Amino acid sequence: MSAPLEKLLRDARIDLVLSRIEKDESVLKEVIKYIDSNIRSIKFNSIHVLGEVGKKSVNAISKIVSCLEDEDWSVCREAARSLGKIGNIAKEAVSYLSSLLENxxxxxxKEAAIALGKIGNPTLESISRLIKALDDESEIVRTEVAIALGEIGSDAYEAIPFLMKSLKDLSWIVRTASAQSISLIGKESTKAIPSLISALEDPDWRVRYRVANALKEIGDASVPGILEVLDHSNKIVRKEAIDALGEMKITDPKIIHAISKLLTDKTEMVRGKTADTLRNIGKAAVPNLLRGLEEANNKMKVIIISALSGIGSDAIDAIPTLISILEFIEEINSDEIEIKKNLLYSKSILPRIKLMFSTLNEYFSARVKSEAARALGSIGKDSENAISALEYALINPKFIIRREAALSLGKLGSSAVVALPSLIEALEDRNPDVRWRASEALGIIGVSTENVISGLSSLVHDKCDYVCEAAITALDDLAEN
Incomplete structure (x- = not known):
């Protein structure tokens, strides 16, 4: 035998009450009646249940509103919370909830602010009280008030100046909520651009993230202000400004040129973010990235080439440059080798440091070429010159370049069929990574010749497991085709 509804409410068996309502909505009328109960737990849980039901509780709104004046503070709080859950149909509660902002x-x-945001339907009084509550002594209340103003949207445009002030609140949570709400309000949010740009200097990354998002939401109107801080003395501001521009659909060559100047910024993270932003811009930024390659050190070249690769087929104009990078041969004479030996065996620490940097430079030089090979796999599908350059790179002395060349030929698929002989030779490479990628490439290209089958079969028992697996997979793919 099921327990009486009154007992379930008294015992806070909310799940069972909700289950009954789901099966029989007439139970909802009984729950509404229990709001008048003199037993605190029954009254409290009735209000709670009605909030969980949401808009179905439309007939209970007036009674719940009356509970906002209950002497028991917890009942009052639960009434505010439930009205927020009921949503915009509870507009008659707005005036009462507004007064609770001074409770x-x-x-x-806190719950009054949340409810006002969810209900919407603002009045001059409710907006005025919310604005005043931005100065509440409680951090959590200020936060929820800022969020509520954002949820209300354009009708809360009068709050923009006060939210701008809140961008300097001592709490990062309040600052973050304020930045987000400025962008959500939209109307007249352009007035907040100077304050938002100043907030890019905020010490908390979460605030900066929301501020940058707000500037993105505002859009074109914020671009002139952002451009002004691209040469800001603070590297964080420069980085965040570039990040904000990266999410906009920038097409103006002058703006792209201004952004690309930061490819030579003195701070690595700014240079990296600039390359990423130019990648997001796409085809229009390719010439700027190519110019950036000319002045970049090897580490930055890797980043710029990666950005070109990310643009994909729209970066077709970069193919000649990438080929020249891949085919460039650095001459090392016997005198240079002798110098390095002397540095290595020197008793002084300074010559050894010089050797370390020389070795690092050689490493990044190989990285540049391998990145160029990888990029050609993303860009050079219809380029015979790109395929020839990748085929030639399969015999490069550096294994990482050979590996990336094989990988890229595989990415190019059937258009790289002319490279089959070179890939078959690469199956005998001394480095397992090269054999692995060459096997994969042959499987992807999908042309089954006697030499291809023979070469892949010879790797089925390779000493490296992943090479064996790649060869077997390639043979299976060719058999299916």
Missing amino acids: EEESIR
């Missing part, structure tokens, strides 16, 4: 109990002020 002595912090949790009531």
Whole structure:
């Protein structure tokens, strides 16, 4: 035998009450009646249940509103919370909830702010009280008030100047909520651009993230202001400004040129973010990235080439440059080798440091070429010159270049069929990574010749497991084709 509804409410068996309502909505009328109960737990849980039901509780709104004046603060708070869950149909509660923003109990002020944001339907009084509550002594109340103003949207445009002030709040949570709400309000949010740009210097990354998002939401109107801080003395501001521009659909060559100047910024993270932003811009930024390659050190070249690769087929104009990088041969004479030996065996620490940097430079030089090979796999599908350059790179002395060349030929698929003989030779490479990628490439290209089958079969028992697996997979793919 099922328990009486009154007992379930008294015992806070909310799940069972909700289950009954789901099966029989007439139970909802009984729950509404229990709001008048003199037993605190029954009254409290009735209000709670009605909030969980949401808009179905439309007939209970007036009774719940009356509970906002209950002497028990917890009942008052629960009424505010439930009205927020019921949503915009509870507009008659707006005036009462607004007055609760000055209640002595912090949790009531908090729930009143949340409810006002969810209900919407603002009045001049409710907006005025929310603006005043931005100065509440409680951090959590100020945060929820800022969020509520954003949820109300354009009708809260009068709050923009006060939210701008809140961008300097001592709490990063409040600053973050304020930045987000400025962008959500939209109307007249352009007035907040100077304050938002100043907030790019905020010490908390979460605030900067929301500020950058707000500037992105505002759009074109924020671009002139952002451009002005691209040469800011603070590297964080420069980085965040570039990041904000990266999410916009920039097509103006002058703006792209201004952004590309930061490819030579003195700070690595700014240079990297600039390359990433130019990648997001796409085809229009390719000439700027190519110019950036000319002045970049090897480490930065890797980043720029990666950005070109990310642009994909729209970066077709970069193919000649990438080929020249891949085919460039650095001459090392016997005198240079002798110098390095002397550095290595020197008793002084300084010559050894010089050797270390020389070795690092050689490493990054190989990285540049391998990145160029990888990029050609993303860009050079219809380029015979790109395929020839990758085929030639299969005999490069550096294994990482040979590996990336094999990988890229595989990416190019059937258009790289002319490279089959070179890939078959690469199956005998001394480095397992090269044999692995060459096997994969042959499987992807999908041309089954006697030499291809023979070469892949010879790797089925390779000493490296992943090479064996790649060869077997390639043979299976060729058999299916």
